[in-house]
Amino acid sequence: MAYENLPIAELGRQLRAGEVTSKALTEDALTRIAAIDPKINAFITLTADSALADAAAADAAFAQGIDHGPMQGIPHALKDIYDTAGIRTTCHSKLREHNVPATDSVVAAKFKAQGAVMLGKLSTHEFALGGPSFDLPFPPARNPWNTDHIPGGSSSGSGAAVAAGLVRMAMGSDTGGSIRGPAAYCGTIGLKPTYGLVSRRGIFPLSFALDHAGPLAWTVEDAAIAMEVITGYDPRDPGSADVPTPDFRGKLHDSVKGLRIGVPRHFFAGAPGLSLEVLAAFDAAVDTLKQLGAIVEDIELPDYDIFSFCGRVIMLCEAFAIHEQDFRSRPLDFGLLTYLRMTMGAFITAADLTQAHRTRRQLSEAVTTRLASYDALICATALAPAAAFADMQPAASNWPMQTMPFNVTGHPALAIPTGFSATGLPLGMQIVGRAFDEGTVLRIGAAFEAATKLHEKRPIL
Amino acid sequence: MSADPNEAALALEFDVFAKRAGLAIAADRVELVYAGFKEMRRMLELLRQPRTAANEPAGFLDMRSVNRGL
Numbered sequence: 001m002a003y004e005n006l007p008i009a010e011l012g013r014q015l016r017a018g019e020v021t022s023k024a025l026t027e028d029a030l031t032r033i034a035a036i037d038p039k040i041n042a043f044i045t046l047t048a049d050s051a052l053a054d055a056a057a058a059d060a061a062f063a064q065g066i067d068h069g070p071m072q073g074i075p076h077a078l079k080d081i082y083d084t085a086g087i088r089t090t091c092h093s094k095l096r097e098h099n100v101p102a103t104d105s106v107v108a109a110k111f112k113a114q115g116a117v118m119l120g121k122l123s124t125h126e127f128a129l130g131g132p133s134f135d136l137p138f139p140p141a142r143n144p145w146n147t148d149h150i151p152g153g154s155s156s157g158s159g160a161a162v163a164a165g166l167v168r169m170a171m172g173s174d175t176g177g178s179i180r181g182p183a184a185y186c187g188t189i190g191l192k193p194t195y196g197l198v199s200r201r202g203i204f205p206l207s208f209a210l211d212h213a214g215p216l217a218w219t220v221e222d223a224a225i226a227m228e229v230i231t232g233y234d235p236r237d238p239g240s241a242d243v244p245t246p247d248f249r250g251k252l253h254d255s256v257k258g259l260r261i262g263v264p265r266h267f268f269a270g271a272p273g274l275s276l277e278v279l280a281a282f283d284a285a286v287d288t289l290k291q292l293g294a295i296v297e298d299i300e301l302p303d304y305d306i307f308s309f310c311g312r313v314i315m316l317c318e319a320f321a322i323h324e325q326d327f328r329s330r331p332l333d334f335g336l337l338t339y340l341r342m343t344m345g346a347f348i349t350a351a352d353l354t355q356a357h358r359t360r361r362q363l364s365e366a367v368t369t370r371l372a373s374y375d376a377l378i379c380a381t382a383l384a385p386a387a388a389f390a391d392m393q394p395a396a397s398n399w400p401m402q403t404m405p406f407n408v409t410g411h412p413a414l415a416i417p418t419g420f421s422a423t424g425l426p427l428g429m430q431i432v433g434r435a436f437d438e439g440t441v442l443r444i445g446a447a448f449e450a451a452t453k454l455h456e457k458r459p460i461l
Numbered sequence: 462m463s464a465d466p467n468e469a470a471l472a473l474e475f476d477v478f479a480k481r482a483g484l485a486i487a488a489d490r491v492e493l494v495y496a497g498f499k500e501m502r503r504m505l506e507l508l509r510q511p512r513t514a515a516n517e518p519a520g521f522l523d524m525r526s527v528n529r530g531l
Contacts, residue, residue: 175515235529309504316501320482328483340493344501346482355508357518394493 003028004165005458008074008222011168015062015073022055022062022073026117029075033119033166036461040142040151042161044080045088046120051075054117061115070225072115077170079155080121081128082213083202084108090138091204092124094333095326096116097137105202106237107171107213107230114229121159122170128178128206128337129154129319132389140389143185143457145425149386152185152401154206155177158187158216163426163459169217169226175206176311177381177403179214180415180430184401185386187417187426187454189445190216191223192403194435195410196241199228199234207318208239209360210311219455220416220445224248229437246438256447257293259440262374266305268383273400275384281419281427282380288451289378299374300364307405310363313348313356314408320345337394345413364409368435371411377432377439381415385425406432414441417454471499 003011003025014020023344030048037043056074078084080090083101090096104112111118123141125131132140132150143149143154144164151160153174159182162170172179174192183190192216198213205211215226226249234240263286268274286296319342320327327334327343334342371377383400406413414431421427431448433441449455466474473497479486486494 305507309507312504313508324482328485331485332487336490336493339490340497343482343484343486344497346484347478347498347501348505352505352508353511354518355510358512358516359508359510361518361520362512362516387522 002396004032004168007219007224008070008168011074012070012072014282016067018353020364022058022117026051026055026075026119029119029166036164036166038102039147039461040144040160041139041162042122042141042157042164042166043077043120044090044092044096044123044138044157047087047118049120050087051057051117054115058115058117060201061454068186069114069229071111071229073117075117075118075119075167076111077158077161077167078108079158079170079172081173081204082108082171083123084118084121086283087121088176089121089204091127092131092136092138094137095330095404101202105449106199106200106234110230110232116229119167122161122245124156125154126335126338127204127319127323127342128173128175128340130335132156132392133335133337135335143425145187148390149388149446150185150392152182152296152382152386155182155216159183159188159190162186162188162216164461165458169215169222170433171226171389172214172216173203173206174212174214174407175315176209176405177401178409179212179216180381180403180413181401183216183415183427184381186426187269188216188218189220189223190214190415191227191438192406192413192437193227193231194241194412196239197243197436197438198230199237201234201237204442205322208314209314209318210241212407213264214298220414220442220449221249221252224252224442241436243436246436248438248442251439251443252446254443255293256289259375259444260373261289261294261296261444262299262370262377263296264377264379265298266300267402271383271402273383275421276381277385277421278380278427282429285378285418285429285448288448292447292451294365294444299370299377301370302363303403304402307363307408308399310356310359311404311408313352314360316342317348317353340394360408367405367409367411371434375433376444378429379432381428381430385423385427403430411435412438412441414445416445417446419454466517
C-alpha cells in the first residue's frame with residue numbers, strides 16, 4: 001500500500017521493525033509534493049533539505065534503539081503562522097513575507113523533540129483570517145477534490161495537504177473554525193482541542209481569547225497521536241490549562257453503545273444556505289451512531305446567532321488591536337479580505353466587547369450544563385460543500401460555517417466527514433465533548449469512521 | 462450609539478469610528494467596509510441584552526495565570 005494510505009501508527013510500527021526508513025517516507029512525500037502541490041498550493045515553504053536531515057537523524061535514532069515517541073520519523077507540516085527557528089513564517093502576508101523567527105513555537109519544538117520530520121510551512125488565510133485571496137504574495141491553497149473550489153480556511157494548506165496525501169497530519173489553528181472548516185471542505189479529520197490544552201506560544205495570534213492549536217489528519221487515530229505529542233501545560237501561555245493530559249488513544253476502539261449524544265438541530269436546520277445534502281448526510285450520520293448503540297436526541301441550546309456574534313465581536317476586537325498600527329501605517333499591504341474583515345474591530349465599542357465577554361460566560365455555562373447529561377453533542381460543521389473560487393463574495397456577511405460556538409465556549413470539537421455531495425465534494429459534521437474529554441470525542445469519531453470508512457476514498461489529482 | 466439609526470446617522474457613526482481608529486480607508490474600499498460595518502451594527506444589537514450580576518466576565522482573568530509565567 002502507498003505510504004500516504006498507511007496510518008501513522010502503522011508507519012511507526014514499520015519504522016521500528018526496520019521495514020521502512022524515515023528517509024524513504026520523506027523522499028516519497030517530497031516526490032508527491034513535487035507532483036501534486038503545484039495543483040493545490042498547499043505549501044508556502046518546502047524544507048526538503050532539513051526534512052531529509054531530520055529523517056536521517058530519526059533513522060539513526062531507530063538504529064540505536066532510541067525511541068522518542070510515535071511521531072519519530074513521521075513527515076508532517078505546519079500552518080505558516082507557527083514560528084519555526086531559522087525557517088520563514090509569513091502568515092501568508094506581505095507584512096511578514098521575510099520574517100524568520102529565531103525560536104520555535106512550542107508545538108514545533110515538541111515535534112522536533114520527538115524526532116518528527118517537518119516538510120514545510122503551509123498556506124493559510126492571511127493572518128488566519130483574510131482569504132482565500134489572490135492579492136497576497138502567495139497563491140491560495142486549492143481543494144484537492146476539485147481545484148476550482150476553496151479548501152476552507154484559515155488552515156487551508158493543512159486541509160489540502162492532508163486530503164491530497166502529502167502528509168498524514170498537519171497542524172492548524174482554530175479561532176472561529178479554522179481547523180474544522182478546512183477539515184470539512186477537504187474531507188479530513190480536524191480537532192479543535194479544549195481551550196488551553198495545547199500551547200499557542202509562538203503561534204501568531206488572531207484572537208487571544210479564542211485561539212486554539214490542533215491537528216488536521218487523515219484519520220481519528222492520526223489526530224490522537226498528534227495530540228499526544230503536542231498536549232501539555234505551558235506556564236508561559238496565559239491561556240494554558242494546568243490539567244492532567246487526557247487519554248487520547250486509550251478508549252479509541254471502545255464501543256459507543258449507551259453513550260448519550262445531543263443534537264442542537266436548531267443551530268443548522270432552517271439556517272440560510274443549508275444544503276439539503278449536508279442535512280441528509282447528517283441525518284444518515286445520526287442513524288449510523290444509533291446503529292452503533294448511541295442514544296441520540298435533539299436538544300436545545302441558546303440561539304446559534306448569539307454564539308456566532310459573541311465570538312465574532314471578541315475575535316474582531318482582538319485582531320484589530322493586534323494589527324492596529326499596521327492598519328494605520330501600511331493598510332494597503334494587507335489583502336483586501338483581511339482588511340475588510342479585520343477593520344471591523346475598529347467599529348466595536350468597549351461596552352460591546354464587555355457584553356460579548358459576559359455573553360461568552362453565559363454560553364459556556366449553557367453548553368457545560370447540557371454536557372452534564374450528554375456525553376457529547378453533534379451538529380453540522382459547514383452548511384454547504386466548499387464554494388467555488390468564482391462564487392466567493394468579498395463582503396459576504398453570511399458565514400457558512402457553524403464552528404464558532406465551541407471557540408466561544410472552549411469545548412473540544414472534532415470535524416469528521418459524513419459523505420460526499422453529488423459533485424464529489426466532502427460533507428461533514430462536528431462532535432463536541434466536555435472540557436478536556438477529548439478521549440470521548442475521539443472515541444465517537446473513531447467508531448463513526450470505522451463504520452463509514454469514508455477515509456478509504458482519496459481525491460484524484 | 463442609537464439602537465435604530467437612520468442611514469445618515471449610520472454614515473456619520475462610521476466616519477467617526479474610522480477617524481478615531483486612524484483608518485484612512487482607500488476610496489475603492491469604502492463601500493465594502495461600510496457594508497461590513499452595517500452588518501456588524503446589526504450583530505451588536507443582539508448582544509445588548511439585559512443581564513444580571515451573575516453574567517460577569519471576570520472569570521477569564523485568573524491571577525494565577527497572570528503571575529505563573531513570571
